[in-house]
Amino acid sequence: MTQSNSNEPRGGPENPVPQAVVSRLSLYSRELQQIQQEGKETISSTQLGSLLGFTDAQVRKDLAYFGQFGYPGIGYRCAELIEAIQQILGTDQDWPIAIIGVGNLGRALLGYRGFSRQGFRVVAAFDADKSQTGVQIDGITVYHIDDLTDVTRREGIRLGVIAVPGSAAQEVAVRLVEAGMVGVLNFAPVTLNLPDGVRIVGVDLAIELEQLSFAVVNRASNA
C-alpha cells in the first residue's frame, strides 16, 4: 500500500488516474505474463478479471483510462497488452536504482528478486557507515553516502530506495534529490518533504497487516 504525492493524473486534473488503477495495471501485467508463459496468446476481460478476482467491467474500465486495447470476438492480445502496460507504467525504460542503507531492510531489498523481474536494476547501495564501504552484497557494491552524487551521475541512477532509520530519512531524501534522482521509494515511517518535481512513494507495511486484520474480522459476512 502506498501513500504518496505521486498519485497524479495522467490525463490532467479533469481525468485523473486513481492510484488503485495503477496498482491494478501491475497485477494485470503479471497475470498476462503468466498466461503468455502458459502458451495462450489472447484472453478476454472476463477471464483476466476472474483470475484476479475482479469483474470484467473493472478490467475494461481500468484499461480505458489509457486507450482501446481489446478486439471484438478476440479479447486482448497478451503480448500487445503487456507491452502497452509496460509503456504506461514506464517499466519499458531502464531504471537504474540505488538502495540507501544496508541494515537488515537494505540487505533484504538487495536480495529481493522481485525488482529485477520487473525490470528495475539495482546498481548501487549506499551507507553512512564507513566499515560497509566497498563491501559487496548480492553482487552490488556498497558506496559511502558521501559518494552519492558521483555514483548517481556515473551510473545514471534515477530512483532511490530509502531503507535508513526514520531519523535519517529526510536528510537522505534531500541528498538523493541533490544527486539528481527523480523518484524516491520510502520505507522509513516518516513523511518526506521534497521539491514538487520529485515523486515519492511511501511504503507502510502496517497497512498490509491492517488489510489482513480487516479481512479476518469481516470474513463472517461472506459465509
Add this chain to the structure above:
Amino acid sequence: MTQSNSNEPRGGPENPVPQAVVSRLSLYSRELQQIQQEGKETISSTQLGSLLGFTDAQVRKDLAYFGQFGYPGIGYRCAELIEAIQQILGTDQDWPIAIIGVGNLGRALLGYRGFSRQGFRVVAAFDADKSQTGVQIDGITVYHIDDLTDVTRREGIRLGVIAVPGSAAQEVAVRLVEAGMVGVLNFAPVTLNLPDGVRIVGVDLAIELEQLSFAVVNRASNA
C-alpha cells in the same frame, strides 16, 4: 500494494468494500491520530481529504460504507472516528503475530516499529535453521519451526508473516494454517493456495516501484 483473496465484502456480495477503501481507512486513521496529537478535536471531510490529497466527496463516500460519522456544522470528531475505524479494521483487537524466517527480511520486520505502532504485537519468530533456535532478535525469541503449533497455541498467535524464500513459502503457509493461524501476510513472491477460511495478503514490493516509475513518467502531464 496488495494482491489477495482477502478483498471480500463487508456487507455481502451486494455491497462489497473495495480493497482501496480499506487501504484509505488506514490512511485516515493515521492522519486523524496526527491531527489529534496536534490538539484538534474535530476535522471536516474537506480538511481531512486535502491532507491526503483526496476530495471531500471521496472521504465521505469511503466512510459511508461503514456508517454515518460526521456531524452537521462540526465535521468528524477525531477520537470517535479513530475508534470507529480501528473497530472496522479490527485493530482494536489484540493481534499477536509471528514472523516466519529470520533472514534479512525477517530481521528487518522484527525491527520494524510500524507494526506495534498500529497495535500488532510480534510475539515470536520461527526458522528452520536450528542454529537460530533460542536466539533473541529485538527482544523476540526465535523458535524452531517444528515448535510452531505449540507456540502458536500458547501465545494465541493469529497472524503469520511469511519471510522465507519463495521455494519454502507454500509449505510454511500450510503449517501456519495447521497451527491455527487465520491470516497470512506473504512477502514471498509466490501465490499461495490455502483453504477458503484463511485470509492471505500478498506484498509485492516491485508494485510500489512501478507506481513510482508511473508517477515519474507521467509527471509532465501535471505541469
